[in-house]
Amino acid sequence: MIEPGSSWVFPRAEFPSLLAGLERAGYRVVGPTVRDGAIVYGTIRSVGDLPEGWTDRQEAGTYRLAKRDDGALFGYNVGPHSWKKYLFPPREQLFTLRRDGSASFEVTPPPDDEPPLAFLGIRACEIAAMRIQDRVFVGGGTPDAGYARRARSRLVVAVQCGQAGGTCFCVSMGTGPAVRAGYDLSLTELIEPGRHDFLVQVGTPEGAGVLADVPMRPATPADLSAGEARVARAAQSMGRTMDTTGVHEVLLRNLESPVWEDVGRRCLACTNCTLACPTCFCHSTEEVPDLSAERVERWRRWDSCFNLSFSELHNGSVRATVPARYRQWLTHKLATWFDQFGSSGCVGCGRCVTWCPVGIDLTAEVRAIRAADARAVPPEGGPAP
Amino acid sequence: MSTVRDGPRPVDPGPGIGPTLAPEPYTVWSRTQDTRDTATLVLAPSRTGSVPAFEPGQFNMLSVPGRGEVAISISGDPGRPGEWVHTVRSLGLATQAIAGATPGSLLAVRGPYGRGWPVDRAWGKDVVIVAGGVGLAPVRPLILELLRHRDRVGRLEVIYGARTPDDLLYAPELAGWRHRTDARFQVTVDAAGREWYGDVGLVTQRVPDARFDAANTVAFLCGPEIMMRLTAEALESRGVPRPAIWVSLERTMQCGIGLCGHCQLGPYLLCRDGPVLPYADVAPLLRIRGL
Ligand code: SF4
Ligand code: SF4
Numbered sequence: 144m145i146e147p148g149s150s151w152v153f154p155r156a157e158f159p160s161l162l163a164g165l166e167r168a169g170y171r172v173v174g175p176t177v178r179d180g181a182i183v184y185g186t187i188r189s190v191g192d193l194p195e196g197w198t199d200r201q202e203a204g205t206y207r208l209a210k211r212d213d214g215a216l217f218g219y220n221v222g223p224h225s226w227k228k229y230l231f232p233p234r235e236q237l238f239t240l241r242r243d244g245s246a247s248f249e250v251t252p253p254p255d256d257e258p259p260l261a262f263l264g265i266r267a268c269e270i271a272a273m274r275i276q277d278r279v280f281v282g283g284g285t286p287d288a289g290y291a292r293r294a295r296s297r298l299v300v301a302v303q304c305g306q307a308g309g310t311c312f313c314v315s316m317g318t319g320p321a322v323r324a325g326y327d328l329s330l331t332e333l334i335e336p337g338r339h340d341f342l343v344q345v346g347t348p349e350g351a352g353v354l355a356d357v358p359m360r361p362a363t364p365a366d367l368s369a370g371e372a373r374v375a376r377a378a379q380s381m382g383r384t385m386d387t388t389g390v391h392e393v394l395l396r397n398l399e400s401p402v403w404e405d406v407g408r409r410c411l412a413c414t415n416c417t418l419a420c421p422t423c424f425c426h427s428t429e430e431v432p433d434l435s436a437e438r439v440e441r442w443r444r445w446d447s448c449f450n451l452s453f454s455e456l457h458n459g460s461v462r463a464t465v466p467a468r469y470r471q472w473l474t475h476k477l478a479t480w481f482d483q484f485g486s487s488g489c490v491g492c493g494r495c496v497t498w499c500p501v502g503i504d505l506t507a508e509v510r511a512i513r514a515a516d517a518r519a520v521p522p523e524g525g526p527a528p
Numbered sequence: 529m530s531t532v533r534d535g536p537r538p539v540d541p542g543p544g545i546g547p548t549l550a551p552e553p554y555t556v557w558s559r560t561q562d563t564r565d566t567a568t569l570v571l572a573p574s575r576t577g578s579v580p581a582f583e584p585g586q587f588n589m590l591s592v593p594g595r596g597e598v599a600i601s602i603s604g605d606p607g608r609p610g611e612w613v614h615t616v617r618s619l620g621l622a623t624q625a626i627a628g629a630t631p632g633s634l635l636a637v638r639g640p641y642g643r644g645w646p647v648d649r650a651w652g653k654d655v656v657i658v659a660g661g662v663g664l665a666p667v668r669p670l671i672l673e674l675l676r677h678r679d680r681v682g683r684l685e686v687i688y689g690a691r692t693p694d695d696l697l698y699a700p701e702l703a704g705w706r707h708r709t710d711a712r713f714q715v716t717v718d719a720a721g722r723e724w725y726g727d728v729g730l731v732t733q734r735v736p737d738a739r740f741d742a743a744n745t746v747a748f749l750c751g752p753e754i755m756m757r758l759t760a761e762a763l764e765s766r767g768v769p770r771p772a773i774w775v776s777l778e779r780t781m782q783c784g785i786g787l788c789g790h791c792q793l794g795p796y797l798l799c800r801d802g803p804v805l806p807y808a809d810v811a812p813l814l815r816i817r818g819l
Binding site: 209236237240242245246248250252270277279280281282283284285286287288291293294295296297298299324325326327346347349359370395398399424425426427428429430432436439441443446448454455456457461462463464466467470472474475478479483 | 535536537538544548549550551553555569574577591593594595596597619620632633634635641690724772780782783785786787788790792794796797816817818819
């Protein structure tokens with residue numbers, strides 16, 4: 144019986160039957176594809192759409208694809224896209240308002256005709272990010288209708304990382320690389336001389352359902368430990384670390400640290416980091432009237448705290464300077480997110496580091512703030528510098 | 529209450545969530561020009577239906593459909609349900625369209641949102657209310673509520689400041705309030721011509737004159753941040769404890785339900801946690817430029 148909690152193994156050659164199972168269950172499968180020199184998420188119709196034999200090399204401000212010779216389907220880390228584009232689309236219609244005469248109007252939601260989505264290849268840090276956005280959009284007092292609709296029908300087919308990228312620090316953030324919760328199916332790609340298999344752990348009945356026609360055998364203890372070894376290797380190869388002890392207090396007692404000026408002078412306020420970040424949710428709403436304003440559509444689009452207009456009030460922007468905007472972003476991610484939503488706003492995926500055109504690295508900025516903080520607050524009993 | 533569990537999907541928030549942020553149609557019932565750029569509208573539901581109850585200090589999201597939506601505090605009398613009263617100052621396209629809406633025109637309204645003035649804290653206490661400029665709009669419901677329950681509070685001192693006599697809101701009502709013997713309304717302007725017989729100066733300069741028992745007082749402040757800070761300092765120097773002071777803060781609000789991120793002030797989402805917050809909690813944040 145394919146039951147939640149059970150583990151199975153199927154060969155790489157049977158991967159198409161997993162895709163067939165997803166399609167038969169009515170899902171539109173989205174996952175990693177290669178486009179314009181990067182791994183981005185898109186529709187997966189066949190195994191050929193996956194980045195077979197590709198890997199990525201990431202550092203602060205640099206990303207490039209490279210070939211690998213083992214034919215791995217998931218032998219890379221996260222790219223510039225995140226799954227949030229599916230649950231929280233970059234631009235989304237909220238409703239249409241139609242006047243009926245001059246006396247009143249009707250409000251209608253956009254059509255709800257999208258098939259449920261299967262997220263194929265989602266990593267541990269990305270599941271953590273998705274759950275953080277779940278808390279923002281449906282965990283609070285007023286759930287967001289569109290997000291809730293898409294989130295409650297999604298299927299999560301995770302992949303455990305077998306290696307880490309140059310800007311990854313999920314271990315520091317406690318979000319990966321092992322996939323421990325929040326999945327329907329969790330895959331681990333096992334590649335050894337003479338072997339290319341997938342270990343699949345079943346999380347839910349929905350996950351079990353799509354495996355019904357996949358030819359597979361129960362996993363042995365050896366398969367399970369091979370999977371664990373791969374995840375352990377990823378954990379040991381993190382490109383970055385961040386000391387999160389007391390980071391909430393450290394940042395909030397350093398709102399006037401000289402570090403903000405320093406990083407703010409380097410930052411271009413280009414908004415790349417917020418667009419790439421899988422948890423950033425800030426957006427703006429806008430109205431699109433037809434010529435007579437008889438019919439008005441209200442839309443939402445991604446916005447960024449790095450935009451001057453984001454904090455605009457009638458007498459100017461509250462966060463007029465770039466240092467103030469960088470401070471808002473970083474303190475929100477790592478500190479005030481806890482106050483607002485009960486968790487960190489950062490999962491350690493490294494996207495903001497890789498995709499910053501000037502290579503600003505939040506792990507380094509946190510270190511700089513800690514160093515300045517240590518200079519300012521001498522340890523108890525110690526002499527002031 | 530969280531609806532997110534350890535599973536792959538958030539727990540179903542249930543059927544019947546309509547489109548997020550859907551407004552209701554309202555018709556402008558009357559319009560009063562308060563000052564050169566500010567008008568007060570009374571709105572009634574366009575369809576039959578009841579107007580939700582509100583707390584003094586809460587706000588609604590208003591729009592002339594197609595002209596953009598803005599957060600506007602509620603200025604009505606909590607004792608007169610069945611209508612919305614909003615005082616709107618023309619500052620941009622959306623507020624211009626709303627403030628200019630003539631009787632009979634259609635507005636889109638959703639709300640009420642946010643946390644208002646903690647009226648409960650006033651019972652049995654002396655109350656000091658200090659408002660600056662259009663900051664009187666969000667405290668009007670509070671003043672009306674306290675006047676209606678006049679016997680439940682001790683002294684009631686209201687200090688209201690505006691730039692010039694022409695910028696004073698609710699002039700006829702203000703005149704009536706100033707004649708009351710059970711509450712004291714001090715009105716001051718920054719600058720005035722000869723026709724002005726009242727005080728000239730900042731609201732903070734009126735604080736030393738206000739009569740209250742500092743140890744048994746609550747203070748509610750609404751106006752520009754700098755005005756609220758200086759007023760709070762003046763009150764503290766007269767012995768009002770910091771935890772007895774409340775302020776109403778302003779940031780851009782676009783969704784009103786804690787989703788869009790615009791109204792953050794440090795740990796607060798002002799639309800959800802405010803706009804009224806304890807001064808003790810926000811004082812350290814208000815000190816920092818550009819937060
Ligand atoms: S802040 Fe940076 S590292 Fe953290 S989740 Fe966002 S993009 Fe990833
Ligand atoms: S930190 Fe980097 S990516 Fe983010 S806004 Fe500044 S320059 Fe752009």
